[in-house]
Amino acid sequence: MHPDQPRLANEGTIWKSPESSRIPARVYLDPEIYARELERIFYGAHWSYVGLEAEVPEPGCFRRTAIGERSVIMIRNRQGGINVLENRCAHRAMRFCQERYGKVKSLVCPYHQWNYNHEGKLIGVPFRRGVNGQGGMPADFTLEDRSLNKLNVATRGGVVFASFDHQVEPLDQYIGADVLQYFDRTFDGRTLVIQGYSRQRIPGNWKLMMENIKDPYHPGLLHTWFVTFGLWRADNKSQLLMDSHGRHACMISRRNEAVDEEVARAATSYRANMKLHDLRLLDIVHEKWWGAPTVCMTTIFPSVIFQQQVNSLSTRQIIPVGPDKFDFVWTHFGFEEDSPEMSTRRMRQANLFGPAGFVSADDGEVIEYSQEGLRQDDAFATLCELGGTEIGNTDHMVTETLIRGMYRYWRQVMGQ
Amino acid sequence: MNTGVELRLDLSDLYAAYCACLDAGRFEDWPDFFTEDCRYRVVARENHDRNLPLGTMDLQSRGALMDRVYAVQSTLFHAPYYQRHIVGPARIIGRDGDTIVAEANYLVIRTKRDQPSEVFNAGRYLDRIVPMPEGLRFADKICIFDSELIPNSIIYPL
Numbered sequence: 001m002h003p004d005q006p007r008l009a010n011e012g013t014i015w016k017s018p019e020s021s022r023i024p025a026r027v028y029l030d031p032e033i034y035a036r037e038l039e040r041i042f043y044g045a046h047w048s049y050v051g052l053e054a055e056v057p058e059p060g061c062f063r064r065t066a067i068g069e070r071s072v073i074m075i076r077n078r079q080g081g082i083n084v085l086e087n088r089c090a091h092r093a094m095r096f097c098q099e100r101y102g103k104v105k106s107l108v109c110p111y112h113q114w115n116y117n118h119e120g121k122l123i124g125v126p127f128r129r130g131v132n133g134q135g136g137m138p139a140d141f142t143l144e145d146r147s148l149n150k151l152n153v154a155t156r157g158g159v160v161f162a163s164f165d166h167q168v169e170p171l172d173q174y175i176g177a178d179v180l181q182y183f184d185r186t187f188d189g190r191t192l193v194i195q196g197y198s199r200q201r202i203p204g205n206w207k208l209m210m211e212n213i214k215d216p217y218h219p220g221l222l223h224t225w226f227v228t229f230g231l232w233r234a235d236n237k238s239q240l241l242m243d244s245h246g247r248h249a250c251m252i253s254r255r256n257e258a259v260d261e262e263v264a265r266a267a268t269s270y271r272a273n274m275k276l277h278d279l280r281l282l283d284i285v286h287e288k289w290w291g292a293p294t295v296c297m298t299t300i301f302p303s304v305i306f307q308q309q310v311n312s313l314s315t316r317q318i319i320p321v322g323p324d325k326f327d328f329v330w331t332h333f334g335f336e337e338d339s340p341e342m343s344t345r346r347m348r349q350a351n352l353f354g355p356a357g358f359v360s361a362d363d364g365e366v367i368e369y370s371q372e373g374l375r376q377d378d379a380f381a382t383l384c385e386l387g388g389t390e391i392g393n394t395d396h397m398v399t400e401t402l403i404r405g406m407y408r409y410w411r412q413v414m415g416q
Numbered sequence: 417m418n419t420g421v422e423l424r425l426d427l428s429d430l431y432a433a434y435c436a437c438l439d440a441g442r443f444e445d446w447p448d449f450f451t452e453d454c455r456y457r458v459v460a461r462e463n464h465d466r467n468l469p470l471g472t473m474d475l476q477s478r479g480a481l482m483d484r485v486y487a488v489q490s491t492l493f494h495a496p497y498y499q500r501h502i503v504g505p506a507r508i509i510g511r512d513g514d515t516i517v518a519e520a521n522y523l524v525i526r527t528k529r530d531q532p533s534e535v536f537n538a539g540r541y542l543d544r545i546v547p548m549p550e551g552l553r554f555a556d557k558i559c560i561f562d563s564e565l566i567p568n569s570i571i572y573p574l
Contacts, residue, residue, distance in 0.1 A: 100462070196463040196470020200566045224491035274486070277479030327565065332470045347469050348476070356458065356570040358470045362493045364568045369495070 016372060019389040020407035021347060021400075022238040022381040025374040027407075028205035033414070034323035039412050041302050042068030042320070043166040047170040047316050049304035050074045050084055050284035053274075054158060054307070055314050060103045060118065065318045065329075067162065067303065069072045071095050072151065073107070074160055077118040084162035085120040090284040099176060107148070120148030157187025159315070175300060176243030185289065186308055191336040195347060198330040202364045204371035205403055206320040207410075210329065212363050213297050213305045213316075214406060216240060216251050216397035217386055222366065223359045225352060228274045229269075231255055231310065232295065236395055241393040246405025247301035253311070254398070255294040273355045283308045301406065311342065314351040324371060328364070330354055421525065423516070427506045430545065430552045431520060435501035438573060446573055447481040451546060451555045454478055458559045458574055460537065472561075491513060491552050494571045498527040499536070501574075515555065516545045522559070524574055526567075537563045537574055 014024045041050060042063035048067040051074045056065045062075040064087060071087035087097045089109040106123065107116040115124035122143045130136030148333055151162040154171035157310060202209065212218070219232040226232035236254035276282065286294070290308070298306040305316040315335065319327040327364055330353070334346050353360045374380065384407075387399025391408055394401060410416070437445050450456065458473040466468075475481050502523045510517035519542050526536035539561035546555045559574045 194468065196458065196468035196474060197564075198470070198566075199460070199564050200428050200568055202568055222493060225487075227501070274491075277482045278475075279475045280476070281480070281483070343469070347474060350470060351474060354470075354472055354567040355568070358492065361569040361571060365494050368568055 008274070015411065015416055016381065017231070017341050019382045020391070020404050020411060021389045023370075023384060025380040025382075025405060025412075028207065028371065028374045029323060029378055031323055034320070034354060036066045037302075037415060038320075043070065044413075045163070045164050045166045047166040047171055047174050049300070049315065050162045050301065051160050052192055052194065052315065052333065053082065053155060053160060054080065054194050054215075054333070055101070057330075058103065060387060062097070062104065063101050064097050064099065064380070065317070066327075067151075068320060070164075071097070072162065073097050074162070075107075075118050082153055082155060082160055083118060083120065084151040084153050084160070085116075085296050086151065087316060088149065089114055090116075090122060090146035090148060091255055110340055116148050120150045122146050122148075146161065157184060157189060157307075158192045159182045159183075159187050175248060176245075179243050179248045179250055179298065179300070182252065182298055183306065184187070185291070186313065188289065188308060192333045193336050193338070193343075193351075194341070195332040195334055199314075200319070200328045200355040200364055201325060202328050202367055203325045204367035205323055206318050206372075208328040208367045208370055209305075209316075209326065209363075210299055210301065210406060211403050212367060213251070213402065214249050214402035216253075216402070217400060218366075219359075220310075220397070222362050224274070225358045236397075238397050239393070239395050240397065240399065240402055242391075242402060242405045244410045246391055246402075247409040248407065249299050249402040251295075251297045251397070252293045253295045254292055277340070283345060283348070285342070285345065287311065299402075301409070307353070309352070310349055311345050312353055313346065314353060319339075324375070356365060424506070424509075424551055425517070427508070427518060429547070430469075431503050431506055431541075434554075435503055439499050441572075441574065443485045446485060447533070448553055450478050450481060450557070452478050454481070454554060455556045456554070457557070458561065458570065460564045461560050462564060463556070463560050464560045472566075473573070481573075486493055488572055492571055495528055496571065497529070497571075499572055499574075500525045500527070503541075511562065512544070513562060514547055516543075516552075518543050518545060522574070534567065535563070536567060537561050537570065539574075542573045546568050558561065 051063045056076040059078045060074050062073050067096050073085045089096050091114050094111050099200045113126045117123050128137050152166045154161045219226050220234045236253045242249045295309045305317050307314045315331045317329040352358045384400045384403050386400050391405045457471040457474045461469050504521035506518045506520040511525050521540050527533040531555045542558045544556040
């Protein structure tokens with residue numbers, strides 16, 4: 001650690017000014033900061049994404065996932081609702097669920113066969129009353145004494161969130177009305193269909209992925225495919241909006257097929273002569289529910305990104321694994337009402353996204369090399385001042401205001 | 417049509433040539449291993465086993481393969497790396513007229529610049545191979561990979 005840097009502990013801030021536009025490297029590196037993030041953000045009064053209702057269609061169906069570093073199970077109960085239970089036996093802590101998905105009559109920890117129902121209630125303890133009058137649990141033990149840790153759950157439009165905090169504000173208030181209208185644009189009650197999963201382990205701090213999708217500056221520069229085919233360019237009609245805290249955001253834009261030469265020239269990634277051999281990748285069909293925008297990228301702090309980019313839809317879940325890496329889990333989906341042609345179209349356009357995506361592969365790479373640059377000098381601070389230091393909604397994309405908004409909120413939560 | 421030992425040797429040559437091409441970084445030659453209306457997919461085993469349609473790559477013609485090559489060589493920002501394929505014996509698991517259905521285990525070792533070599537992607541090829549005038553070619557190839565937690569990104573074809 002650099003000698004001039006204060007220890008985090010209980011002393012003041014490592015930030016050098018009240019603006020949240022120059023982010024200290026330690027924010028991405030420091031294990032104490034990371035531990036506090038887990039405690040106050042992932043395990044605190046925030047909602048985290050755990051899955052889609054379509055993944056657990058029948059009672060007993062479950063999906064195992066994580067919030068922060070805590071393993072949790074999303075399970076459909078017999079009443080048709082959804083529970084989220086911590087994947088940790090109430091007996092001696094074993095993480096008993098090792099499958100990713102399945103369907104079970106009850107949840108059993110194999111070590112001592114403690115048995116729980118779909119509510120997480122303990123329903124069976126072998127040899128509870130002893131054997132031949134010897135041993136067993138104490139006389140005053142009851143099954144009600146120990147249950148699986150049951151999380152607070154909220155579902156909306158087929159999307160499931162959970163929180164370790166039972167006092168957290170309701171989900172619609174947490175997201176806020178402005179961002180919620182874009183959430184509801186996609187998740188408006190139509191039945192979802194799961195098309196598949198992608199997973200990557202990205203060697204960077206988890207916040208770098210939140211930043212990447214709050215960064216409208218880069219897609220029109222880094223992502224050649226976006227620039228060249230007009231899917232995202234600095235001159236496209238667009239809008240950036242945040243919730244009142246600045247933690248969540250939407251980047252909304254409209255495809256412009258005509259090329260503004262001056263804007264295109266600014267991007268060294270533009271390829272005037274790029275022609276696809278197989279044009280079906282760009283067989284884009286406007287869907288009525290989009291309205292005018294052709295793309296909406298939503299970040300819901302801290303754990304999830306909702307992607308609608310032309311006909312491709314996904315949820316992208318952030319699962320931190322220490323301060324210097326995170327697992328990134330994509331769930332691609334469509335709607336039950338999709339024609340076979342639309343399903344095929346969504347799958348073809350998925351070539352743009354995911355760990356090998358024509359667009360998305362770039363993002364994982366730049367995040368990895370950003371973390372390496374941050375690591376080499378913890379006294380560094382980034383310059384996040386495109387658009388100045390102000391924080392607010394805009395109708396253009398030439399600004400880093402959404403990132404500043406997130407860090408202003410982060411500093412409040414973290415006591416920084 | 418070849419049978420028996422000759423066919424197995426031809427298949428072995430096909431797989432060896434395919435890997436040599438990719439490992440040498442001669443991506444522009446990669447589409448030549450495929451028929452015109454081929455399909456090339458890289459699919460996570462969990463998706464394949466659950467019959468989910470998502471491919472990590474899903475290229476549906478030789479033209480689409482060429483588009484991937486263009487992306488690899490010109491547009492995808494990435495730290496460059498070596499690939500080294502190790503392929504197991506090809507097992508013929510079926511015939512469909514002239515088409516040979518074969519599978520083979522594969523392992524791709526990645527070496528990034530200034531980094532130790534690492535197991536990058538392990539899986540099996542599930543292939544439909546057809547005899548063409550110029551030799552055996554892939555009409556359909558699926559790389560079904562076990563290494564679902566991808567170490568960041570997959571840039572080059574497998």
